[in-house]
Amino acid sequence: MQEKSGIPLPSLRRLPFYYRRLAEALQQGLAVVSSEELGAAAGVAGAQVRRDLSYIREEGRPGIGYDARALASRLEEFLGLVNAKEAVLVGVGNLGRALASYSGFERYGLHIVALFDQDPAKVGMTVGDRQVLPMTKLTSLIARLRIQMGIITVPSCAAQDVADLMVGGGIRIIWNFAPCRLVLPESILVKNEDLAAELATLSHHITHRTQMSH
Amino acid sequence: MQEKSGIPLPSLRRLPFYYRRLAEALQQGLAVVSSEELGAAAGVAGAQVRRDLSYIREEGRPGIGYDARALASRLEEFLGLVNAKEAVLVGVGNLGRALASYSGFERYGLHIVALFDQDPAKVGMTVGDRQVLPMTKLTSLIARLRIQMGIITVPSCAAQDVADLMVGGGIRIIWNFAPCRLVLPESILVKNEDLAAELATLSHHITHRTQMSH
DNA sequence: TAGATTGTTAATCGATTAACAATC
DNA sequence: TAGATTGTTAATCGATTAACAATC
Numbered sequence: 001m002q003e004k005s006g007i008p009l010p011s012l013r014r015l016p017f018y019y020r021r022l023a024e025a026l027q028q029g030l031a032v033v034s035s036e037e038l039g040a041a042a043g044v045a046g047a048q049v050r051r052d053l054s055y056i057r058e059e060g061r062p063g064i065g066y067d068a069r070a071l072a073s074r075l076e077e078f079l080g081l082v083n084a085k086e087a088v089l090v091g092v093g094n095l096g097r098a099l100a101s102y103s104g105f106e107r108y109g110l111h112i113v114a115l116f117d118q119d120p121a122k123v124g125m126t127v128g129d130r131q132v133l134p135m136t137k138l139t140s141l142i143a144r145l146r147i148q149m150g151i152i153t154v155p156s157c158a159a160q161d162v163a164d165l166m167v168g169g170g171i172r173i174i175w176n177f178a179p180c181r182l183v184l185p186e187s188i189l190v191k192n193e194d195l196a197a198e199l200a201t202l203s204h205h206i207t208h209r210t211q212m213s214h
Numbered sequence: 215m216q217e218k219s220g221i222p223l224p225s226l227r228r229l230p231f232y233y234r235r236l237a238e239a240l241q242q243g244l245a246v247v248s249s250e251e252l253g254a255a256a257g258v259a260g261a262q263v264r265r266d267l268s269y270i271r272e273e274g275r276p277g278i279g280y281d282a283r284a285l286a287s288r289l290e291e292f293l294g295l296v297n298a299k300e301a302v303l304v305g306v307g308n309l310g311r312a313l314a315s316y317s318g319f320e321r322y323g324l325h326i327v328a329l330f331d332q333d334p335a336k337v338g339m340t341v342g343d344r345q346v347l348p349m350t351k352l353t354s355l356i357a358r359l360r361i362q363m364g365i366i367t368v369p370s371c372a373a374q375d376v377a378d379l380m381v382g383g384g385i386r387i388i389w390n391f392a393p394c395r396l397v398l399p400e401s402i403l404v405k406n407e408d409l410a411a412e413l414a415t416l417s418h419h420i421t422h423r424t425q426m427s428h
Numbered sequence: 429t430a431g432a433t434t435g436t437t438a439a440t441c442g443a444t445t446a447a448c449a450a451t452c
Numbered sequence: 453t454a455g456a457t458t459g460t461t462a463a464t465c466g467a468t469t470a471a472c473a474a475t476c
Contacts, residue, residue: 006422008442009415010443010444011443012415012418013411013415015415015418016408016410016411016414016415017395019414020393034457034458035457035458036457041395044444045444045445045446046457046458047444047446047447047459048443048444048445050457050458050459050460051444051445051459051460054459054460059459060457060458060459061451061452061457061458062450062452062456062457062458062459063451063452063456063457063458064451064452064456064457065456065457065458066458079414079415079417079418079421080417080422081417083417083420083421085417085420085421093312094312094315095308095309095312095316098308098309098311098312099409102409102410103369104393104409104410104413105410107410108410108413108414108417109417110413110417148420149416149420155317172423173416173419173420175412175413175416179234179318181231181255189416189419191415191416193407193409194230195313195318195319195407196230196316196318196319196321197227197230198389199318199324199389200229200230200233200293200322201223201226201227201229201230201405202363202387202403202405203294203295203297203322203323203324204226204292204293204294205387205403206294206297206299206362206387207294207297207299208220208294209386222466222467224466224467224468225467248432248433248434249433249434250433258468259468259469259470260433260434261469261470261471262467262469264433264434264435264436265435265436265467265468265469268435268436273434273435274434274435275433275476276432276433276434276435276475276476277431277432277433277434277474277475277476278432278433278475278476279433279434280434
């Protein structure tokens with residue numbers, strides 16, 4: 001996945017770590033944080049932080065550092081953490097339930113408004129306070145509520161069919177946890193979270209005892 | 215995380231996708247696959263594939279392509295998928311159970327040999343065919359069985375304490391699903407799977423409707 | 429031979445890092 | 453003022469891409 005314009009993707013991916021460090025600092029009553037401290041939270045040097053923050057037009061004070069509250073607000077705005085984001089989730093296995101009940105997501109503005117499963121035995125079940133709905137209702141619900149994001153936690157490549165249904169309903173962004181490459185129109189943003197593929201790279205390191213650093 | 219020597223990290227991370235495409239091809243009875251086809255499976259061009267494969271010293275035949283069986287074997291070997299890798303998992307919530315019962319891992323040689331949880335109510339529970347053990351047994355079990363890898367699926371930054379215990383037992387590689395940066399000796403390889411941070415970058419895209427491509 | 433596809437060189441692209449004048 | 457830290461320029465580093473002779 002590559003950003004086509006604006007902030008480089010590696011920079012974007014570091015911002016949440018800066019944000020966490022700022023939240024921590026604020027809780028400790030610190031009003032100001034230096035680029036070096038922020039960098040430590042993301043495993044990069046201070047210069048990198050300053051460069052990253054220049055992309056989002058946030059300025060610090062030379063000799064002092066960054067205003068923690070101002071920078072945290074700017075990051076919330078830039079990352080859109082304050083905006084409500086609605087998602088549906090398909091595949092109510094252990095992983096689906098884990099994501100559906102993960103409180104860290106709500107804190108970032110993500111509301112998983114509906115759960116779906118293909119298994120009739122699961123339809124009607126309650127997870128959190130949401131009922132599991134049948135797949136037949138997926139497309140229409142997405143369209144009716146104008147849901148922006150779809151989360152796929154089905155095993156196997158049934159993921160492709162699920163993705164097609166989601167896109168049919170009007171979804172533009174898919175967070176895919178199935179170990180399959182989805183084939184979808186260019187306009188759909190797909191973020192793959194492919195744990196088996198990640199494991200394979202770890203396996204390489206276990207096998208070859210390679211050192212890594214951040 | 216940055217590879218210090220050998221194959222570049224971006225290349226390494228594409229190899230599992232090539233491997234999957236090869237497995238698929240073999241199942242379809244294809245004996246040969248071109249770099250362009252492999253590239254499609256990872257979202258890159260053929261030239262990139264040829265470069266990646268040159269790092270692992272696998273050669274194709276000009277005008278023909280790559281021998282699917284030979285390349286698949288080479289990838290299995292290079293990624294260490296055939297080697298048995300033993301891991302312990304700490305934190306038997308939904309996510310922990312999802313990982314503990316994910317069959318895709320076994321296929322890549324990962325055996326999660328023991329589960330731990332800090333919650334007395336969970337100790338003694340059975341997941342798959344493994345009993346959940348108390349934290350007091352973590353370090354000694356790791357040391358006794360010479361476990362290589364630790365998987366952390368606890369919520370919150372109790373993850374740091376868990377990681378310290380793991381390292382105390384002799385673990386060298388940690389797969390961390392907690393939304394916290396672990397502070398550990400340089401020699402320990404930490405792979406963070408930080409879903410909240412990933413969500414934050416998706417949130418940015420939802421908010422700004424940016425296009426991405428692979 | 430003609431067509432396809434490789435491996436690799438050279439060019440390009442983009443991110444990171446070092447360095448430092450400017451500023452508080 | 454002296455010390456700290458910024459924003460940004462220039463240099464470096466590393467990955468990707470284009471191009472093509474070599475090969476099947």
